Amino acid sequence: MATTVSETKDSGEANSKWLDAHYDPVANLYTFASCIALADLHGDGENKLVVGDLGTGASNMKLKVYKGTSLVSENMLLDLPTGLVSFLMDQHEPRTPAIAVASGPFIYIYKNLRPYFKFTLPSLEVNPLEQEVWTQAKEDMIDPTSLKEMLEGIRETAEIPLSVRSLKFLMLERQAMENFVSIHKQQPIRRQTVITCISTLKKNMAEEDAVSCLVIGTESGDMYVLDPEAFTILSKMSLPSVPTLMDVTGQFDVEFRITVACRNGNIYVLRRDSSRPRYCIELTSHPVGLVRIGKNVVVGTADETLLGYTQKGKKLWMVNLPAPVVTMATMDHHTRGFQAVLVGLANCQVQLYRDKNLVSTIKTPDVVTSICFGRYGREDGTLIMTTKGGGLIVKILKRTAVFDDRDTVPGPPLAQSVRLNVPKKTKLYVDQTLRERENGVAMHRAFQMDLIRLRLTAARAYAKALECSLTPMSASLTEPLKMNAVVQGLGPTFKLTLYIQNTAACKPAMGLAVCFLYDQTLYSMKTTFFKIPLLVPGLNYPFETFVECLSDRGISDIIKVFILREGISTPLLTAHINMPVSEGLALS
Amino acid sequence: MGLFDKLAGWLGLKKKEVNVLCLGLDNSGKTTIINQLKPSNAQTQDIVPTIGFSIEKFKTSSLSFTVFDMSGQGRYRNLWEHYYKEGQAIIFVIDSGDKLRMVVAKEELDTLLNHPDIKHRRIPILFFANKMDLRDALSSVKVSQLLCLENIKDKPWHICASDAVKGEGLQEGVDWLQDQIRTMKT
Numbered sequence: 001m002a003t004t005v006s007e008t009k010d011s012g013e014a015n016s017k018w019l020d021a022h023y024d025p026v027a028n029l030y031t032f033a034s035c036i037a038l039a040d041l042h043g044d045g046e047n048k049l050v051v052g053d054l055g056t057g058a059s060n061m062k063l064k065v066y067k068g069t070s071l072v073s074e075n076m077l078l079d080l081p082t083g084l085v086s087f088l089m090d091q092h093e094p095r096t097p098a099i100a101v102a103s104g105p106f107i108y109i110y111k112n113l114r115p116y117f118k119f120t121l122p123s124l125e126v127n128p129l130e131q132e133v134w135t136q137a138k139e140d141m142i143d144p145t146s147l148k149e150m151l152e153g154i155r156e157t158a159e160i161p162l163s164v165r166s167l168k169f170l171m172l173e174r175q176a177m178e179n180f181v182s183i184h185k186q187q188p189i190r191r192q193t194v195i196t197c198i199s200t201l202k203k204n205m206a207e208e209d210a211v212s213c214l215v216i217g218t219e220s221g222d223m224y225v226l227d228p229e230a231f232t233i234l235s236k237m238s239l240p241s242v243p244t245l246m247d248v249t250g251q252f253d254v255e256f257r258i259t260v261a262c263r264n265g266n267i268y269v270l271r272r273d274s275s276r277p278r279y280c281i282e283l284t285s286h287p288v289g290l291v292r293i294g295k296n297v298v299v300g301t302a303d304e305t306l307l308g309y310t311q312k313g314k315k316l317w318m319v320n321l322p323a324p325v326v327t328m329a330t331m332d333h334h335t336r337g338f339q340a341v342l343v344g345l346a347n348c349q350v351q352l353y354r355d356k357n358l359v360s361t362i363k364t365p366d367v368v369t370s371i372c373f374g375r376y377g378r379e380d381g382t383l384i385m386t387t388k389g390g391g392l393i394v395k396i397l398k399r400t401a402v403f404d405d406r407d408t409v410p411g412p413p414l415a416q417s418v419r420l421n422v423p424k425k426t427k428l429y430v431d432q433t434l435r436e437r438e439n440g441v442a443m444h445r446a447f448q449m450d451l452i453r454l455r456l457t458a459a460r461a462y463a464k465a466l467e468c469s470l471t472p473m474s475a476s477l478t479e480p481l482k483m484n485a486v487v488q489g490l491g492p493t494f495k496l497t498l499y500i501q502n503t504a505a506c507k508p509a510m511g512l513a514v515c516f517l518y519d520q521t522l523y524s525m526k527t528t529f530f531k532i533p534l535l536v537p538g539l540n541y542p543f544e545t546f547v548e549c550l551s552d553r554g555i556s557d558i559i560k561v562f563i564l565r566e567g568i569s570t571p572l573l574t575a576h577i578n579m580p581v582s583e584g585l586a587l588s
Numbered sequence: 589m590g591l592f593d594k595l596a597g598w599l600g601l602k603k604k605e606v607n608v609l610c611l612g613l614d615n616s617g618k619t620t621i622i623n624q625l626k627p628s629n630a631q632t633q634d635i636v637p638t639i640g641f642s643i644e645k646f647k648t649s650s651l652s653f654t655v656f657d658m659s660g661q662g663r664y665r666n667l668w669e670h671y672y673k674e675g676q677a678i679i680f681v682i683d684s685g686d687k688l689r690m691v692v693a694k695e696e697l698d699t700l701l702n703h704p705d706i707k708h709r710r711i712p713i714l715f716f717a718n719k720m721d722l723r724d725a726l727s728s729v730k731v732s733q734l735l736c737l738e739n740i741k742d743k744p745w746h747i748c749a750s751d752a753v754k755g756e757g758l759q760e761g762v763d764w765l766q767d768q769i770r771t772m773k774t
Contacts, residue, residue, distance in 0.1 A: 019691040019692060019695055020691060021688050021689065021690075021691050021692070022687075022688055068686060068687055068688040069687045069688050070687075070724070335662070335663060376688075377686065377688050377689065378613075378614060378615055378686075378689070379662075379688070379689055379692065380662060394688060396688075396689070396691065396692055398695060399662055399665055399666075399695075399696075400699070
C-alpha cells in the first residue's frame with residue numbers, strides 16, 4: 001500500500017516537471033546513446049534529431065533525421081554504426097554542422113545530409129612471418145594444408161596478431177581452403193582495426209559554435225584526434241585496453257582531457273602532451289555509462305551502482321541503484337544553469353541524479369536504451385529517449401519545473417539543524433558563571449562533603465532498618481521471609497491482608513507468630529496476635545484480619561506488624577502499614 | 589471625461605480604447621499578426637524575435653486597440669502575468685505546424701487561464717491557428733482539440749485559422765474580437 005502511494009506520488013511529481021510532447025511506440029528506431037545527436041543541420045535555428053539506426057543488426061542500418069514529430073530524411077548506411085556525432089568542420093557560412101558516422105574502420109562524413117567524405121583508419125602493422133607465409137602461398141610454394149599449419153603456429157607464438165584474412169582462412173573447412181587461397185593470394189595482406197567510440201573536441205575556441213576535431217577510439221587500444229578539415233591525424237595516444245565509452249573536454253590547441261572507460265573495467269584520463277594515460281580509476285565492476293558533470297566524472301557500473309569521481313580519479317560518492325543501468329546521459333540546461341545525470345534503468349525508469357541525490361524519476365512504458373537531452377526544435381529543455389521496442393519518446397521540461405535538491409541519504413534529521421530560540425545570557429547567568437569559575441575548587445569540595453554526608457545518613461538509616469528488621473524482607477539467613485500487606489475497604493472497617501512467603505529453598509518455617517501494634521484509641525482489632533502455621537517454601541500465604549476505625553475525625557495512623565519467632569523477642573520482620581482515612585465514617 | 593469627449597464619443601469621432609494582450613510561444617507569429625493589422629504605411633518589412641515586449645496600436649471601425657505584443661521566448665514568458673490585469677482581451681497565437689510544442693502551448697494556456705488575474709474575469713480570448721500555409725499544418729479544429737479549448741466555459745473564445753504572412757484570416761478574428769468587446773462594454 002505504501003509503495004503504491006509513493007509510486008503515484010512519484011509519477012505525479014514527474015508529471016509536474018515534464019510535458020509529454022510525443023510518444024511513438026512503433027517508431028522503428030533501434031539505437032544506443034552513442035548514435036544519437038541533436039544538431040541544427042539546416043542552419044534555420046531548429047535543431048533536428050539525428051539517429052544512427054542499427055536496424056535489425058544485420059540489415060536496414062539507416063541514418064535518420066527527425067524534425068518535430070516526423071521523420072524528414074533517411075540515408076542508408078553500409079555497416080552498423082558504432083557512433084554518431086555532429087560537429088562543425090569549418091568557419092564557412094552558413095554554419096551548418098556535419099555528421100560523422102563511425103562504422104567499422106571508417107568514418108562517413110555527411111554534409112547537408114549528403115555523403116561528403118570517408119575517412120579510413122590507418123592500417124596496422126602486419127606480422128612479417130604471416131606476410132612471408134602468404135608470399136610463399138602466392139608463389140604456390142606451399143599447399144593450403146601446410147599454410148594452415150604454419151598460420152596456426154604463428155597465431156600461437158607471434159606478438160602481432162594475425163590479419164582478418166588469415167583468421168578467416170583458419171576457420172574454413174578443408175575443401176574450401178583451396179578456393180579461398182586462389183581468390184585472395186594476389187591481394188596484399190592488411191590488418192585493419194575498427195572504431196569503438198567517437199566524440200568531438202573543440203579545436204581552439206570554447207564557443208558553442210567552434211570548429212571541432214573528431215576523437216576516435218579503436219579496437220587496437222589507440223586514440224586518434226583528427227583534423228576537422230583535412231582529416232589528418234593530429235595526435236595519437238594509446239591505452240592499455242580497448243576504449244568503450246569516452247568523454248572529451250577542453251580544446252585541442254590549449255588543453256584537453258579525455259576520459260575513457262575501457263573494456264578491462266578501468267577508466268583512464270588522457271591529457272594533452274602525454275601519449276599515455278595520466279590517471280587511472282579502477283572500478284570494481286564494468287562501466288556501462290560515463291558522463292561528465294562539470295569537473296566530475298559520473299560512472300554507472302554493471303553492479304547497479306552510480307559512482308562519482310573527480311577528474312583526478314578520487315572517488316567522491318557512491319549510490320546504489322534499484323535496477324541495472326542501461327544508458328546514461330547528461331542533462332545540461334544552459335539557460336537555467338542546471339546540470340544532472342539521467343540514468344536509464346532496466347526497470348523502465350529514468351532517474352535524474354544531481355550529485356548523489358535523486359531529484360526526479362520518470363516512468364517509461366518500455367526500457368529506455370538511449371537518452372539525449374538538449375535543444376530540439378526550438379525548445380531548450382527537451383528529453384529524447386528511444387526504447388528497446390523501437391519507440392521514440394519526447395518530453396519537454398516545463399518552464400515552471402523546479403528540482404529540489406534535497407539530500408535523500410539517511411542522516412541527521414532536518415530538525416537537528418534548526419536553530420533553537422535560546423534566550424540571551426542574563427546578568428545573573430554571567431555572574432554565576434564567573435563565580436563558578438573563580439571558586440570552582442571550593443564549590444566542588446562543598447558538594448563532595450554534602451554528598452558524603454548524604455551517603456552517611458543513608459547508610460545509617462539502612463543499618464538501623466536492618467537492625468530493627470524494618471524491611472519487608474527478612475535479613476536473617478535462617479529464616480528468609482517476605483511479607484507485604486494490603487488494606488482493603490473504605491472504612492470504618494478495613495480488611496487487612498498479610499501475604500507471607502517463605503523464600504528458603506527447601507526448609508519450611510515453623511513456630512512463627514504475628515503481632516499487631518497500634519493506637520488503641522483509634523483502632524480496634526479482634527485479635528492482635530495469632531500464630532502462623534507451617535510455611536511451605538515458595539508459596540504465598542494470605543492472612544486476613546479486620547481492623548475497625550474508632551475515630552470519626554478523619555485521621556489515620558500507622559499499624560505496625562511484627563513477625564516473631566517463638567522464644568525470641570526481636571522481630572524477624574517489621575512492617576508499618578499506613579492506614580487510609582476512614583471515609584465511611586467521615587461521610588456518615 | 590469632458591463634455592467634448594462625450595460628444596465626440598456619441599458622434600463616433602473618438603473611438604474607445606482597449607488593451608489587448610498578444611500571447612503565444614516563440615516563433616508562432618505574434619509580431620507578424622500585429623504588423624499585418626497595422627495600417628500599411630506603418631508596417632515593418634522584417635520581423636525579428638521580440639525581446640521583452642512591444643506596444644503597438646491599430647484601429648478598427650469602432651475601436652482603438654493597444655496591443656501588448658509579448659515575447660514568447662521561454663525566458664520572457666514569466667513577464668506575461670504582470671500584464672494580465674491591464675488586458676481587456678487576449679489574442680493567443682499558435683503555430684499549427686509545430687505539433688511537438690502543442691503541449692507547451694497548452695501548458696502556457698492553462699497557466700494563463702488559472703492565473704488569479706484572469707480566472708474570474710469574463711474576458712474574450714481570440715485564438716489564431718497560425719501558419720496555415722504550411723504543408724503539414726494542423727487544422728484549426730485539431731488545434732482546438734489539442735488545446736482542449738472546449739473546456740473553457742466561462743469566457744467567450746473563438747479560433748480562426750490564419751496565415752499572418754499573407755494576412756489571411758486575421759480580419760475575421762479581429763471582427764469577432766471587436767464585437768465581443770462592444771457587447772461587453774454596453
